[in-house]
Structures are given as C-alpha cells and as structure tokens.
Amino acid sequence: MIKELEYEVAHNLDEALALAATLGERKRVVAGGTDVVVRLKEGLIREDVLLDISGVEALRGIREEDDWVHVGALVTHDELALSPVIQQSAPVLAAAARTVGGPQIRHRGTIGGNAANASPAGDTLPALVVLDALVILGSVSGQREVPALDFWTGPGRSVCRPDELVTGFRFPKMGVDDVAGFRKLGSRRAMTIATANVAVFFRLGKGGRITHARIASGSVAPTVVRLSKTEELFRQLLPVLSLAAVRGAAQMAWKEVAPIDDLRATALYRKEAIVGLLTETAYEVLRGRWHEG
C-alpha cells in the first residue's frame, strides 16, 4: 500500500526555498517524479511530505551567459537533447540526455532530479563532470556553487543539505578546439539503466595534440569518477588517428575503475565494458580532427 503523505506545492522559487527550510528532512522534493513515484510505490519514501517544485518557473530554461551556459534544474532530458544551445555548446550533455529512459521518462525527468538522485548510473552525471559544470544550490540564506565532481558523496548521497534545492547548473561553453562524446552500455538499447557509461572531453592545441583531457565514468564506483591516469595517457598521444593507440590509452581505465558485482553485471564485465566504451567514444571524437598516419 502507498503511504499517505502530505503534499505541498511551491508556486515560485521563494516559496520553494521557504518550504525547503521549514520542512527540512521531513520532505521529499518532487520535480518530474520519475524516481520519486517508483520509490513511493516500493515503499521507499521515509519522509512524510512531498514538496512539488514542478511549477517553479524560475527553475526552467537554458540560457547563455557570455561564455557560459546556465541550465535550470527543471530542464527535462528532452529539452536538453533538443536545445540548439546545448547541441552547439555542450553536445556531450545532449548525447547523454538522449540515452535516458524512454520517451516518457525523457519528457518528464529533469536534470536536477537526475543529479539530486545521485545514482552512480545517472547518465547526465559524467557529462556534467567533463564539462567542468558547477551545481547551483539555493536556500533561504543564499546560493552556493559546487563543482559537479564534489557534489556526489556516495550512492544516493550528495552535499545538497535538507534546506537546499538544486536550482541549476552552469558550465563553460565548448570552444572550436574542444571535442566531446558520451557512450552508455545497458542490458538493452532503450529504457535501460547504465551498466557503465563514459563521457570524454578533449581540448586540442597546436598541431592537434590533446592539451586538456577530462574523462568521467558512471556505474563503475559508488559515485561518478574522473579517470586522471587515463587522461594523462591521452594527453601523451601523438595527434595521429590510430585505433591501437587510442585503445592503448583507454586500457588504463581498466585499472582505474573499481566496480562491484551486482544484478546488472559483474565487476570484470564492467571493467572490460569501460575500456570498450572509452575506446569507441574517444576514437569517434578524434576521428573528426586527426588523420591516419
């Protein structure tokens, strides 16, 4: 039986933040509700008030702010995937959003909910990390920004306090010398939670060498992880397209990730998967810029 809960609706941001402050740990925020409703049905909601923020206009919209992009917490996966601003300035985030669930989930599910949910398998999380995104947290006492990688502290856990809401995200626009991509492996093509996912970002310098590399992966540790040793090997690559060289650098990811066995896959499978996903993603994004020797 579904537990009886109080239901509070916030009509604007001030109201939402005031309710978050007064209700604190007693409330569970509802944005698109795609996660909350599943938990409700499974009897996993221990809070006694649902705080519906879905009508808060100030949390919607994607806007450009000079060299930055701001994405509101209530922006849906569909909106991300279809936004010309995201396609142009953060195609890795559009690619990640396109892989989330099926059409209904992408229509209702929000980026704020995906991040706040803090699942190690959340698909927008590695994309936000490689974009160097900041998570914007709001409360009645003001606003603070946390680098995406520091936002998640464990499965289902983040630094978002009970009196705070995720109000949005901001990240620098990708430039002409930047390339990025995202891949996910699941048990089937659609409506599937990632067995492993990976996002890559490379900045190419003089002669096409990789000067900045950011590689992040999900479902291979308790939270999304940056693969810094693997990034270092990519920075050392000569700017000549070679599948063997890309695979050689990607191989380091096998050592860097620490997945567990669970219902979806074994740890060994995930390690192999991440090397394959990373090889494919990196090769694909570099193919547009590097020529075979």
Ligand SMILES: Cc1cc2nc3c(=O)[nH]c(=O)nc-3n(C[C@H](O)[C@H](O)[C@H](O)COP(=O)(O)OP(=O)(O)OC[C@H]3O[C@@H](n4cnc5c(N)ncnc54)[C@H](O)[C@@H]3O)c2cc1C
């Ligand atoms: C069938 C199915 C398939 C799915 N497939 C995928 C998939 O492929 N990839 C994937 O990543 N996810 C998937 N999901 C999970 C889910 O749809 C996404 O995480 C979605 O983005 C959640 O957004 P939401 O707005 O619906 O969140 P909600 O359900 O409204 O909230 C999720 C959690 O975040 C909290 N929260 C929401 N917004 C805020 C906020 N602004 N501030 C603070 N806390 C907040 C809520 O309290 C709750 O704990 C799937 C879910 C289902 C049911």
